[in-house]
Amino acid sequence: MSELPGIVIAGASGRMGQMLIRSVQDSDKMRLVGVLEREGHDWIGRDVGEAMGGQPIGALVWDDPLEPMSQARAVIDFTAPEATIALSHTAAQARAAHIIGTTGMTDEQIAQLEPASRHCAIVRAGNMSLGVNLLVQLTKQVAAALDEDFDIEVIESHHHHKVDAPSGTALMLGEAAAEARGVTLSDVRDAGRDGITGARRKGDIGFTAIRGGDIVGEHDVLFAGPGERIVLRHMATDRALFAKGALKAALWAMDKSPGQYDMLDVLGLKS
Numbered sequence: 001m002s003e004l005p006g007i008v009i010a011g012a013s014g015r016m017g018q019m020l021i022r023s024v025q026d027s028d029k030m031r032l033v034g035v036l037e038r039e040g041h042d043w044i045g046r047d048v049g050e051a052m053g054g055q056p057i058g059a060l061v062w063d064d065p066l067e068p069m070s071q072a073r074a075v076i077d078f079t080a081p082e083a084t085i086a087l088s089h090t091a092a093q094a095r096a097a098h099i100i101g102t103t104g105m106t107d108e109q110i111a112q113l114e115p116a117s118r119h120c121a122i123v124r125a126g127n128m129s130l131g132v133n134l135l136v137q138l139t140k141q142v143a144a145a146l147d148e149d150f151d152i153e154v155i156e157s158h159h160h161h162k163v164d165a166p167s168g169t170a171l172m173l174g175e176a177a178a179e180a181r182g183v184t185l186s187d188v189r190d191a192g193r194d195g196i197t198g199a200r201r202k203g204d205i206g207f208t209a210i211r212g213g214d215i216v217g218e219h220d221v222l223f224a225g226p227g228e229r230i231v232l233r234h235m236a237t238d239r240a241l242f243a244k245g246a247l248k249a250a251l252w253a254m255d256k257s258p259g260q261y262d263m264l265d266v267l268g269l270k271s
C-alpha cells in the first residue's frame, strides 16, 4: 500500500491547531508529519502529542516550516494574517496545498497570496463548515429575491478570545449578499455603529459583533422589511466542524492545479 499523504498543521497550540491535530490523528486518509508554532513558543522541539499532555505521536513542533513541509502534500493553517502570508511562500516552494482558515486578513494581505497561488493550490475560507457554506448560497438566493426595502444585517457572536471583527464568516455572508444585489461590499458596508449615527442608509449591509464566554461561532443574516423579517441562522457548537472541513479541503486540494479556491469549490456548491 502506498504511504498516506503527509500533512503539516500550523498554529499547533491554538484552539483550532489542537483540534486539527486530533482530527488528523483520527483520520485513516492522511498522516501528520510535523506541526508549526511561532518562534520562541515553549513547544518548539517537543513531540506534539506530549506537548498536548498525552503520549508521544512521533510528530515534532517546528518554528522553521522548511523541514516538515518537505514531507507534506498540504499544510492546514489557522494562525494569524502575517504568519499565513509567510507560510504561503514555503507552501509554494514545497508545491504543497495551503489550506487557510485564518481570518482578519486585509485586502492587501489577501493580494499577497497571489504569487504563491501560481505554484500551489490555495483553499481559503472564513468558515470551513458545510452549514455555513450552504448559508452563503441561501443568503445569495434571498438577497437576490428581495429589493432594498429589506435592510440586510449580519450579526455574529464569538468567544471572548477572538481578535478580529467582523468575523471572516460574517464578511463571507456580507459579500454573498452584496454580490446578489450587484454591489461591492466595501461601498455599502456599515460596521461599528456608535453615537449619533444618523438614520440607516438604504442599501447598506450592516455588521454587529458580539464577543463573550466560550461561544464557538453563531451567525444570523437578517432581512428586515416592511411588516416582516427573515432570519437565516447558523450555530456552530463544536470546533470539530471546522477541522472536518479543513481536512476535506486538504485531501481535495492535493491534486488540484495551482490557483485560489474556496470551500464552495471543495464542497461542489458553486452556483
Ligand SMILES: NC(=O)C1=CN([C@@H]2O[C@H](COP(=O)(O)OP(=O)(O)OC[C@H]3O[C@@H](n4cnc5c(N)ncnc54)[C@H](O)[C@@H]3O)[C@@H](O)[C@H]2O)C=CC1
Pocket: 010, 011, 012, 013, 014, 015, 016, 017, 036, 037, 038, 039, 041, 078, 079, 080, 082, 083, 100, 101, 102, 103, 104, 125, 126, 127, 128, 129, 168, 242
Ligand atoms: N475558517 C474557519 O473555519 C475558522 C477560522 N478560524 C480562524 O483561525 C484563526 C485561529 O483561531 P484560534 O485557533 O481560535 O486562535 P488561537 O489564538 O487559539 O491559535 C492561533 C495559533 O497560531 C499560532 N501562531 C501565530 N503565529 C504563528 C506562526 N508564525 N507560525 C506558527 N504558528 C503561529 C499562535 O501561537 C497560536 O497558537 C483565527 O483567525 C480564527 O478566526 C477559527 C475557527 C474556524
Ligand SMILES: O=C(O)C1=N[C@H](C(=O)O)C[C@H](O)C1
Pocket: 103, 126, 127, 158, 162, 166, 167, 168, 169, 170, 216, 217, 218
Ligand atoms: O475565531 C473563531 O473562533 C472563528 N472564526 C471564524 C470566523 O472569523 O468567522 C469561523 C468561526 O466562526 C470561528
